[in-house]
Amino acid sequence: MKWLHFPRTLGIVVCLYLLGMSVVFGVLTSRSYSFIEHARQISGTVIALVPRAPLGSTREPRAGERRMVSLAPTVQYQVNGKTYEYTAASGRFRQRVRVGDHLTVLYDPTDPADAQLRGEGRILVPVITAGFAASALLVAVVLFRTRNYESEHNRSPA
Secondary structure, three states: OHHHHHHHHHHHHHHHHHHHHHHHHHHHHHHHHHHHHHOEEEEEEEEEEEEOOEOOOOOOOOOOOOOOOOEEEEEEEEEOOEEEEEEOOOEEOOOOOOOOOEEEEEEEOOEEEEEEEOOOOOOHHHHHHHHHHHHHHHHHHHHHHOOOHHHHHOOOOO
16 A cells, blocks of 8 residues: 555655754753753843734834734843843733833843843743654654554455
C-alpha cells in the first residue's frame, strides 16, 4: 500500500518540526530564566498604556478601533540616577494596571536598559514549549505504533 508512505513521511516531517519548535521555545525559556536569575529588581512607575497586539497575535490594533484593545504598560524606572523606560512586549485584555501604579521591573545590572516586568513570559513560554514537546511525542508514538501497519495488512490469507 503505497498510499501509507505519504502520511508516514508527513508524520515524520511534522514530528521534526514540533521537536524543532520545542527546542526554540526551550532556548527562549532558558534565556528568560537566566535573565531573571541575574537581574536586579527595582520599582517602576507606569507612565502610559500603549495599544499592543495580545501575546501570540501578529496584528497590531488600528487607531480608533472599537473592539477591546489590549494595552501594554510603559514603565519608567531609575538606576544609578539615570531614567529608563520599558514597554511590555505584549498587552493584556483585562487591564489591571493604571497610569501611576508601581510595578516591579527586572533589569540587567550590566545594561539597565535591558529589562522586563516581573512575571512577564514566565508561564506562557514554558507552556508552549511543553505543548510542542508533548505534540512531538504523540506524533512519534503514533508513527511508532503504525510502523508495521502496511506489512500486517498486505498479508494474503493462507
